[in-house]
Amino acid sequence: MEKTDRYYIKTAIIWIAGWTVFRCLFAGHFLLTPDEANYWQWGRHLALSYHDQAPLIGWAIGLSTKLLGHTEFAVRLPTILAMTIASLYLVAMAARWFSAKTALAVALITQGVLEFNVGGLISTADGVQAAAWAGAAYHTARAFEDNTWKQWLAAGLFFGLGLLAKYTMVLFAPCVYVYGLLNANHRPRLFGIKPYAGLLAGSLLFTPVIVWNAAHGWSSARHVAFIGGAEEAFALRFDFLGDYLASQAALVTPLLFVAVLWAWWLAARGRYQPKNWMISYCFWTSFPVFALFLALSLKSRVYGNWPGAGFLTASLLAAAFFAPRRQKTPPQKPLPRPRFWKACLISAYLITLPVLVQTVWPVLPIPVKLDRTLTELSGWDQIGITAGTLKNSMPKPENTFLFGLRYQEASQLAFYTPGNPQTVSINRWGRPNVYDYWWEDEDLLGKDAIGVTRENDLHKHILPQVFERVDPPIALHIMAKRQEVRTVYLYRAYGFKGGLRWIPPSSGDIRKTG
Numbered sequence: 001m002e003k004t005d006r007y008y009i010k011t012a013i014i015w016i017a018g019w020t021v022f023r024c025l026f027a028g029h030f031l032l033t034p035d036e037a038n039y040w041q042w043g044r045h046l047a048l049s050y051h052d053q054a055p056l057i058g059w060a061i062g063l064s065t066k067l068l069g070h071t072e073f074a075v076r077l078p079t080i081l082a083m084t085i086a087s088l089y090l091v092a093m094a095a096r097w098f099s100a101k102t103a104l105a106v107a108l109i110t111q112g113v114l115e116f117n118v119g120g121l122i123s124t125a126d127g128v129q130a131a132a133w134a135g136a137a138y139h140t141a142r143a144f145e146d147n148t149w150k151q152w153l154a155a156g157l158f159f160g161l162g163l164l165a166k167y168t169m170v171l172f173a174p175c176v177y178v179y180g181l182l183n184a185n186h187r188p189r190l191f192g193i194k195p196y197a198g199l200l201a202g203s204l205l206f207t208p209v210i211v212w213n214a215a216h217g218w219s220s221a222r223h224v225a226f227i228g229g230a231e232e233a234f235a236l237r238f239d240f241l242g243d244y245l246a247s248q249a250a251l252v253t254p255l256l257f258v259a260v261l262w263a264w265w266l267a268a269r270g271r272y273q274p275k276n277w278m279i280s281y282c283f284w285t286s287f288p289v290f291a292l293f294l295a296l297s298l299k300s301r302v303y304g305n306w307p308g309a310g311f312l313t314a315s316l317l318a319a320a321f322f323a324p325r326r327q328k329t330p331p332q333k334p335l336p337r338p339r340f341w342k343a344c345l346i347s348a349y350l351i352t353l354p355v356l357v358q359t360v361w362p363v364l365p366i367p368v369k370l371d372r373t374l375t376e377l378s379g380w381d382q383i384g385i386t387a388g389t390l391k392n393s394m395p396k397p398e399n400t401f402l403f404g405l406r407y408q409e410a411s412q413l414a415f416y417t418p419g420n421p422q423t424v425s426i427n428r429w430g431r432p433n434v435y436d437y438w439w440e441d442e443d444l445l446g447k448d449a450i451g452v453t454r455e456n457d458l459h460k461h462i463l464p465q466v467f468e469r470v471d472p473p474i475a476l477h478i479m480a481k482r483q484e485v486r487t488v489y490l491y492r493a494y495g496f497k498g499g500l501r502w503i504p505p506s507s508g509d510i511r512k513t514g
Helices: 003-029 034-044 056-068 072-095 100-112 112-123 125-146 148-166 167-182 185-193 194-204 205-213 219-227 238-252 255-268 277-284 287-296 308-321 339-360 372-377 380-393 409-418
Strands: 399-403 423-425 448-453 465-472 474-481 483-496
Touching: 003 072, 003 100, 003 112, 034 056, 034 072, 056 072, 056 125, 056 148, 056 238, 072 100, 072 125, 072 255, 100 112, 100 205, 100 219, 100 339, 112 238, 112 339, 125 148, 125 167, 125 194, 125 308, 148 167, 148 194, 148 205, 167 185, 167 277, 167 287, 167 409, 185 194, 205 219, 205 238, 205 339, 238 255, 238 287, 255 277, 255 287, 255 308, 255 339, 255 448, 277 287, 277 308, 277 399, 308 339, 372 483, 380 399, 380 409, 380 448, 380 474, 380 483, 409 423, 409 448
Parallel strands: 399 423, 399 448
Antiparallel strands: 448 483, 465 483, 474 483
């Protein structure tokens, strides 16, 4: 390796390491999101799998908090490390199959893009899946190139870890299989046993999820089918399509999103394609994921993070086409000037850095009601302390539990109430979630409770269905920037009668497991 190449690689690694340190320091300075608190609860109720999602994020948080305590930093550490691993694998791919300068470009863009920063700071299944997807992409590429048992089994291992992280990892296998079929040099690999041995090894890691679902009426599959719109009549929804494209542009940052779309177009046409099989490989491990959810958005709402894994190798593809470089194989035709790539980099950081600052120090002149960080995160520490104080003031504090009517409130209460007490989500009027597997009515019959909701009239008709008596609520006003962000209501309820479980709105509801 030339001295200049070593400089680029070293700089790329230092840049990623620096951002990892920054995230470690930054992660403890803002409150958990509701989903993070929910995943933290998974770590306290370890199981083979969970209703909403595959289990790896819960397992990882459980280990992290066991070692480091129940803090925001400990909850977020698994995804911080996972995004670092993903970034390093992308750098390794760029350095091996493109150039050291492309590797530096990949390091710069992955640390600047908003979606990768969210995935590297907020503890979600997407973050841990990113490490698995990038690892599987690297080792599968090495396996196509070298055809060794070591690489095929490593690829299978990362594929299995990805399945344990998020179900969308299943898309990786057909993506690389199609690539293999279309590449004449690598097609013979698919006629050997090694790729399938790796696939089998990875699939065996998914066994805990299969076992858990088989014992619980395949509730995860039912949940995925429901949010995918399985019960909805087919109708073209161009508003959902617009939302999907807008969310991708916002998360990937607009200019890089344009660069990715452009790179996919160039790769598909082949007109500007270097004679490098990695171009096609990156295309097939990214574009089909985006296209699948694009098609789904014509029928159902697709959340912006769902196709996130596909943008890992897509960012590598964009860097390979547009970043300043000394490619091992020159392009067949001149590519756009690197000025466009510099604009992508600068705009990514100009969008991401203010968002990070605003998360902890809300200095931007954004109306309070439009600032989602303030409206969703602020005040939960205050709510937890107030709920704990009310619980201690009840006639029998030792026989009083805390509850929400959604898993979000129940989980935030558990994290931010002093002592981290166990909490309950009364799902009767909402939707099924993991709390249905942790509590039975018999565990709570006759007990009093403190509940937190956003509604101020539940003591009239709703809560009396499950409690003997309910006092009028106490309003708690959450303030930020000297303005009221939102109001929550705390209820004192007495004599739980039963009725935790979700009641299906119809007998044919796909989520019903019997």
